[in-house]
Amino acid sequence: MSQRGNIPILRVGSNLLTTIHIDLHDTIAEAFQEDVLVAIKNTGAKGLVIDITGLEEVDTYVARILADTGRMAALMGAHTILVGMRAEVAATLVRMGFAMDTVETALDVDDGLAMLQARKALGRK
């Protein structure tokens, strides 16, 4: 897949998997969103797992980028699951009143992919 940014997006079955390991700011964030959407369009993926195990800090800006990416993916027919958030990150986001209610979450990549499989089995979009 040709990409603008440097965050790899991999195809796993009928879903996409991306692992964020660098700070999502400015042009990186924009390129990332575009790459995700192009990948969904090209592959016809019905699900997207965003793994943020590697992020030690997530501020509200990055949290918003992630939530927005999920909403954009939904518009293109892919369900997003955010996985691997660290305990400190979760505690901080909640304390700041940013619970990311619109995004579904899972413990890790395995769980996230399993959840997408289960959705597919249920015949949901």
Next chain:
Amino acid sequence: MNRAVPAPRSLSETLKFDARELNSRRTFFQLSDDDLARLKGLRPFAERHMDDVVEDFYRLILSHPEARRFFPDDETIRRVKRLQRDYFLQLFDGVCDLAYVENRLRVGAAHERIGMAPRWYIGAYRHYLAILLDRITADVPDPAEARASYQSMLRLVGFDMSLAIDAYIAANLDTLGRHQAAIRELSTPVIKVHDHILLLPLVGAIDSERAQQIMEAVLLRVIGEKARAIIIDIAGVPVVDTRVADHLLKTTAAVRLVGGKVILTGISAQVARTIVQLGVDISTMYTVAELSEGIELALGLVGKQISTGAT
């Protein structure tokens, strides 16, 4: 590995007793270099009286039944008398530096360790000074000189006592800190009920600080155990007000962010009424009345169920 074992921290370090503090405290106790020089000049006097001062000192202490129990046998008494002689002579070394401070702090810590309360220490010191006053007035013919010498002793002894009390307080704070840590740990007993299912029975009042600890402990365990669900049982929480409900909601939101679900159980009729009357929206949480129902719900979330065996 060739890693050097770090040296145990000295008491002066723990108490942040540095050169500045030494200076400040000496000023407050009016302990000047002149005093130290005068005490050094009394060294022959000290050596002459060392044995009888120490004997006299322990005669009083050992005659008091309660003080006596700190010295169970003759061996202990011999040992403390030897230490006391060293301690006594150090008063007449004419040195009061950081090494001296460390030594005095250790004396205080040693008394604390054997459970000797400060009242015994201070009382014994009073006796010590009385003995010294007798000896100095008997030995030094010039009353003005005797008085000045005694004043110098008082200053250094007062300084010593302040250090010993510091050591007592530090040791007590340390114990207190360890107890608090133990209580903190006991206040969030997260238990593994089944694969991917945790249980946290909450007992007692929940304030903001405890709520914070609960959230952190819960998140770490959920991630560590890869838990899909954590059951929080609040049957043992006496009061559930808006604040407590808010803490529970925040914990639920944070657990959701790391991919788990919170099931709230042990909700009494009273608590249900309060929550509704306070207008708190807890619709984002799974709530059931009984812990057993919570466990069934959690098992359902991981695709398992309890079945009745054939009898």
